[in-house]
Amino acid sequence: MSTTRAIINSRLVNPASDHDAPGGVLIEDGVIAQTGSEIDLDAADEVIDAKGCILAPALIDLRCAKEAALTPDGETLDTLCAAAMTGGFGTIVLAPNERDPLDKAGGFAGMSRGLAQRSVRVLSACGATQGLGGEQMAEIGLMVHGGAVYAGCGDAPIHDTRLMRRLLSYTSQFDIWLASRPADAHLSSGAVALESDWSARVGIPSEPAVSERIAIERDAALAELSGGKLMIDRLSTAAGLDALRHVRGRDLEIAATVAVAHLTLNEVDAGGLDSAFRMDPPLRSESDRRALVEAVASGEIDAIISDHRPTPYDDKGEPFALAIPGTLSLETMLGAMLGLVHDGELSLIEALRVMTSGPADLLGLPQGRIDIGAPADLILIDGDKPWVCQSEALASARGNSAWSGRRFQGRVLQTIVAGDTLYNP
Amino acid sequence: MSRAEFSYDFPHRHLVSVADLNPVDIQIIFERAAHHLAANRTPDKRSDVLRGLTVLNLFFEASTRTQGSFEVAGKRLGADVVNFAVAQSSASKGESLSDTARTLAAMKPDIMVVRHSATGAPQFLAERTGLAVVNAGDGMHEHPTQALLDSFTLSQRWGSVGGRRILIVGDILHSRVARSNIGLLNILGAEIRLCAPPTLLPSDVDQWGCDVFHDLDEALKGCDAVMALRQQRERMSGGFVPSEREFFHLFGLTHERLEAASEDVLVMHPGPMNRGVEIHTKLADDPEKSVILDQVESGVAVRMAILELIGDNIRKGAAP
Numbered sequence: 001m002s003t004t005r006a007i008i009n010s011r012l013v014n015p016a017s018d019h020d021a022p023g024g025v026l027i028e029d030g031v032i033a034q035t036g037s038e039i040d041l042d043a044a045d046e047v048i049d050a051k052g053c054i055l056a057p058a059l060i061d062l063r064c065a066k067e068a069a070l071t072p073d074g075e076t077l078d079t080l081c082a083a084a085m086t087g088g089f090g091t092i093v094l095a096p097n098e099r100d101p102l103d104k105a106g107g108f109a110g111m112s113r114g115l116a117q118r119s120v121r122v123l124s125a126c127g128a129t130q131g132l133g134g135e136q137m138a139e140i141g142l143m144v145h146g147g148a149v150y151a152g153c154g155d156a157p158i159h160d161t162r163l164m165r166r167l168l169s170y171t172s173q174f175d176i177w178l179a180s181r182p183a184d185a186h187l188s189s190g191a192v193a194l195e196s197d198w199s200a201r202v203g204i205p206s207e208p209a210v211s212e213r214i215a216i217e218r219d220a221a222l223a224e225l226s227g228g229k230l231m232i233d234r235l236s237t238a239a240g241l242d243a244l245r246h247v248r249g250r251d252l253e254i255a256a257t258v259a260v261a262h263l264t265l266n267e268v269d270a271g272g273l274d275s276a277f278r279m280d281p282p283l284r285s286e287s288d289r290r291a292l293v294e295a296v297a298s299g300e301i302d303a304i305i306s307d308h309r310p311t312p313y314d315d316k317g318e319p320f321a322l323a324i325p326g327t328l329s330l331e332t333m334l335g336a337m338l339g340l341v342h343d344g345e346l347s348l349i350e351a352l353r354v355m356t357s358g359p360a361d362l363l364g365l366p367q368g369r370i371d372i373g374a375p376a377d378l379i380l381i382d383g384d385k386p387w388v389c390q391s392e393a394l395a396s397a398r399g400n401s402a403w404s405g406r407r408f409q410g411r412v413l414q415t416i417v418a419g420d421t422l423y424n425p
Numbered sequence: 426m427s428r429a430e431f432s433y434d435f436p437h438r439h440l441v442s443v444a445d446l447n448p449v450d451i452q453i454i455f456e457r458a459a460h461h462l463a464a465n466r467t468p469d470k471r472s473d474v475l476r477g478l479t480v481l482n483l484f485f486e487a488s489t490r491t492q493g494s495f496e497v498a499g500k501r502l503g504a505d506v507v508n509f510a511v512a513q514s515s516a517s518k519g520e521s522l523s524d525t526a527r528t529l530a531a532m533k534p535d536i537m538v539v540r541h542s543a544t545g546a547p548q549f550l551a552e553r554t555g556l557a558v559v560n561a562g563d564g565m566h567e568h569p570t571q572a573l574l575d576s577f578t579l580s581q582r583w584g585s586v587g588g589r590r591i592l593i594v595g596d597i598l599h600s601r602v603a604r605s606n607i608g609l610l611n612i613l614g615a616e617i618r619l620c621a622p623p624t625l626l627p628s629d630v631d632q633w634g635c636d637v638f639h640d641l642d643e644a645l646k647g648c649d650a651v652m653a654l655r656q657q658r659e660r661m662s663g664g665f666v667p668s669e670r671e672f673f674h675l676f677g678l679t680h681e682r683l684e685a686a687s688e689d690v691l692v693m694h695p696g697p698m699n700r701g702v703e704i705h706t707k708l709a710d711d712p713e714k715s716v717i718l719d720q721v722e723s724g725v726a727v728r729m730a731i732l733e734l735i736g737d738n739i740r741k742g743a744a745p
Contacts, residue, residue, distance in 0.1 A: 105671070130667075137667040141622075141675050162663060169623040170666070173639035226623065 003045040004028045005419060010050035010380070012036075014057065015353035016369035025055065027376040030418035035370055048414075050380055054348070057356040057368050058090025058377035058415060062150075062257060063125075063179075063233070064308035064330060065097050067397075075310035075397045080330075081120045082395035083308070085423040087330040088412040090377035091360075091367060092120060095179070096127035096152045097309070103127030105142035112147030119422050121367070121377070125152045128167050128178060134158050137170060144174045149363050152179040152233065155280055155325075157215055159185030164219060168228025177255060177362065179233035180219055182240055183281065187211040192321050193282045194237075198267055204321050209288070212240035212281075220247035220254060231362070232256040234307065236281040238291035244300065255362050256300070258292050258354075259307040260329055261402060264336040265289075269402070275316040276402045280325035293345050296354055303359035306333045314391060314399030327402035331394050335408030338383060342409055348383070376419040385411045435734040438557045441547050443569045443608040451573070451613065457730035458577050458723070465501070465726060475504035475736045481534040482508045483550075484561070485541040490696055490721065491561050491570075495538045498728035502736070507534070522546065523553050530554040535739055536732060539563070557735050565599050565657075571695050572605035574727040576613060578720050579650055582691065587614035590687075592644055594620040594676055595654030595703050598627055598665070602695045603654060607633055620644035620676065624665040625656070641676050648686040652693040653678050653703040669702045679705040683714065691716050 008024035012035065026034035026044060034040060041047055061084070067074035075083075084092045094115075096102040102124060115122040126148035130136040132155075140151050151171050157180060158164040164180070171178045191207035193199035199206040216232060220243075223230040232244060235256045244256055261279050266286045270277035277283055295301050309326025316323040329336075337355065340346045360368025367377040389406045391399035415423035435453045437445060446454075464470055480499040484492050492508065499506040509529070520528075522541075526549075529537070536557045539547040544564035551558040562568040579586045591610060597603045597619050610617050617635040619626065630637055638644035645651065656665070656672070666672045683690055692704070692714045700706040709715055 137664050139667040139671045141667070141671045145674070166624050166663070166665060172623050225628070 004043055005046045005048065006039050006041055006044035007048045007050055007055055007378070007380070008039055008041070010053055010055035012055050012370065013349055013352055014370040015349050016057075016357035016371065018349065019370075020349050024050070025370060025376070025378070027419045030376055030420070032370060032372055032374050032376050035372060053413060054381040054383050055370070056352050056379050056381060057370055058379050058417060059088045059334065059355045060091040060359040060365065060368050061089055061306045061308070061330065061333075062093045062303050062359045062362070063095040063305040064092050065095060065100060065310065067310055068100050073397060074312075077115075077118065077122070079395060079397040081118050081122065083328070083330040084120045085415045086395045086412065087332070088334045088379040088381065088415055089330060090121060090379075090415065090417045091365065092122055092330070093149060094122065094124040096125060096132055096154050098132060098155060101127040101132045101154065103130055103132065103138040105139035105146065108143045108148065109146035119420065120417060123147070123149045125150045125179070127151070128153050128171070129158070129163070132156070134160060134163065137163070137167065140171060141174065144176060148176070150177040150179055150231065153181065155181060157181045157183045157185050157188070161218065161222070165222045165226055168223050168230065169226035172226060172228040175229070177229045177231040179231040181234060181281070182212045182215040182219065182232050183207065184211040184214045187214070191282065192278060193270070194267055194284050196267060196285060198271060202273065207282070209237040209239040209284070212237045213243040216240055216243035216247060220250070220252060223254060224250055224252045229253040230255070234259050234262070234281055234305070235292070235301070236262045236284050237288045241291050241295055241300070255302045257303045257305045258296070258301050259305050260333045260336050261307065261327060263289065263292055263296065263304065264339060265402060270320070273320040275318060275320050275323035276327065276400060276404065278316065278320050278323040278325050279327065279402070293340060297346055297350050301354055302362055304333070304337065304354040306330050310396060310398035311400045312398075316400060326400070328391075328394060328396050328398060328400055329403070331396065332389050332401065332403040332406070332408065334381070334412060335387070335389070335410055336403065338410035339408065376416060378416040379412055380414040381410060382413055383410045385409070387411050435738070438735055438738050439551050439559070440569050440731055440735070441551065441558060441560045442567050443572055443605050443612070446609075446612065448612060451576075451609070454573060454727065454730045454734065455577055455580060457733060458726040459581070461729040462581070462723065462726035465722070470501050471503065472501065473503040474733050475499065475502040478536065478736055478739065479505045479507065479534040480536045480538060480732065481529060482506065483511060483529070483537050483539045484509070485511045485539075485546070486562070488540055488561070490724070491540065494721070494724045495561060495728050498725050498732055501725075502729055502733055504732065504736070522549065526550050526553045530556055536735060557739055559731060559735065562601055564601065565604070566601050567605045568601040569605050569609075570724070570728055570731060571602050572609040573731070574720055574724040575606055575652065575693060575695070576609055577727050578693070578716055578723045579691065581719075581723070582716070583649075585613075586610065588616070589649040590616045590618065590647055592618040592620060592648045592651040593654065594641060594644065594651060594678065596625045596656045597621045597630070597654070598625045599657035600654050606652065607635060618644050618648065622666055622675065641682060642685055645682060645685040648690055650691040650693060651678060651683070651686065652695070654695065655697065655699050655703055669699075673702055677701070677703060677705060678708055680708055680711070683708070690714065693717065693720060695720070
């Protein structure tokens with residue numbers, strides 16, 4: 001858009017520079033031209049009075065999924081983007097999963113160009129192995145040339161240590177992250193829950209928390225050997241966090257993400273065996289959740305991801321142990337994270353950092369910050385506005401939300417990408 | 426000091442590794458090879474310098490060009506050349522290598538030309554039999570005559586390879602050709618570059634005295650020669666690269682890519698060549714750039730030089 005817009009009277013929160021103070025921005029040609037308390041209003045064609053609301057960078061998600069094209073009633077790119085802008089996201093990354101492995105080099109560049117036409121910025125990662133089978137390397141190089149922003153192993157860990165070494169080695173030449181689920185393939189095989197009092201009582205297949213620790217130690221050792229960049233994709237336990245701290249003492253490139261579900265829910269939520277709480281990784285104990293929140297506060301977690309996963313059948317159609325894992329979460333992630341702020345577990349800036357500059361820095365993106373010259377990807381938030389998540393009211397095509405019926409405090413008022421307001425209910 | 430100013434004779438009875446050679450040895454080999462190269466282009470190719478000596482071609486791995494090249498070289502020098510197709514003989518009946526060696530030694534050959542899939546096999550045979558041994562390729566270790574013919578081909582064009590920038594691109598990890606070439610080019614003072622995906626490079630490659638690249642366009646800048654290597658599938662276990670088309674896209678030599686190199690860059694390949702994987706078919710056939718067939722011609726001349734020099738030392742009864 002060619003008009004010049006000013007946003008004033010906001011609480012401007014810019015995690016990239018640790019800035020949280022009253023102020024505003026001036027947007028010219030989709031780029032941030034001025035920030036601070038002295039905005040030149042004469043230059044603006046349009047002035048938005050934020051009336052004290054929070055102005056922050058639009059959110060960035062490194063891991064979400066749509067459904068394959070032509071899936072009846074499925075989450076299309078249209079509904080996914082609608083969910084993203086409703087939830088305050090300016091940038092989302094499609095990550096490979098079993099139903100959409102993103103492993104074909106043919107057409108990848110065309111797909112990336114198609115994604116770039118969207119008003120929300122949609123990027124794509126690529127599958128690291130053919131069909132995400134964990135056996136044959138996919139054509140990662142051709143897909144990186146076609147626009148892939150990182151390579152992902154999907155939902156399951158790579159059980160073959162030699163292949164994992166080669167994947168880390170091969171991806172290192174493109175300077176991209178290899179995202180891998182931290183789990184020992186054998187210890188976690190078939191698990192739908194954490195090994196705990198609860199899972200033992202209800203008698204469901206479970207995995208010990210050390211499965212995550214073992215995988216992180218293994219993959220970090222291989223990253224050190226190969227010079228690859230390892231992204232711990234969905235850290236979920238305190239045991240895994242211990243391992244992360246241990247390996248970070250060495251000379252290697254390692255990043256860690258946590259899904260919003262593991263920061264804001266625990267296995268007690270799944271206690272009624274409601275299929276909506278069947279997650280991958282499974283929901284963990286309250287002590288795991290607390291440890292992860294503290295790690296966000298201390299800056300040890302690089303990014304919080306939505307891990308938005310639409311599934312057929314809003315009730316997942318199967319009992320807990322058989323249900324497809326995953327939850328919708330693009331539209332509730334900000335509300336859930338603001339819940340941690342209202343509860344005093346995180347500061348606002350800590351909560352926003354892992355959803356903005358944190359993920360942007362991992363991918364080297366210019367957005368995710370309110371800096372002069374950065375793309376004007378912004379959100380206005382009413383931090384106190386109460387609302388209730390109703391799955392039938394979501395913009396997503398599906399309804400499998402673990403937060404359905406939850407009360408939230410804080411909601412997006414406007415989502416702005418490249419200076420254009422995409423969402424303004 | 427040139428060789429004419431002091432007395433130095435080629436001292437070797439074996440050629441197992443390029444590391445055994447010094448610059449003067451290499452100069453002697455190249456001088457004799459140049460002589461044979463010229464003679465090979467005349468109708469009067471044959472000499473009798475190896476008359477009475479028996480050369481045993483002992484190839485435990487299938488080979489067409491190397492075995493043929495050694496056979497032609499030996500015959501042109503008047504030796505009796507015997508090819509042992511080992512795959513069809515004792516080795517397949519469970520005989521150990523040392524028993525095979527003793528059996529063959531009892532037939533009183535003079536020179537054994539050995540190719541084997543195991544690193545160290547030529548050395549092993551030399552120690553067990555006391556015969557003169559020429560390494561024609563052992564595992565992923567060395568292929569010294571290939572390196573010598575490569576440098577000889579280049580020095581025929583340039584006079585000398587010293588100071589020239591030479592790129593080796595492709596499967597370095599599994600390549601004995603690369604290992605021997607790196608050793609030899611280092612001795613000759615060339616600037617060596619390597620380019621491959623990280624999965625096809627040895628993990629300690631930064632210790633090899635070469636500049637290492639993963640980006641072919643960067644690696645090609647200012648190169649005087651570039652040597653493409655094929656992926657050694659017979660030595661690979663599991664996948665090192667996702668596909669041939671991705672490999673070609675990232676590491677395949679083409680005319681367009683060579684524009685970054687020096688204007689009269691030479692393109693080499695030790696063969697066998699996989700067109701459309703490591704080299705574009707039009708480039709392989711370009712007589713302006715490709716010296717691939719020159720390498721084959723040089724191969725006979727260089728192997729004649731080596732057999733001749735070793736034959737001289739056998740006649741003199743020189744110590745190993």
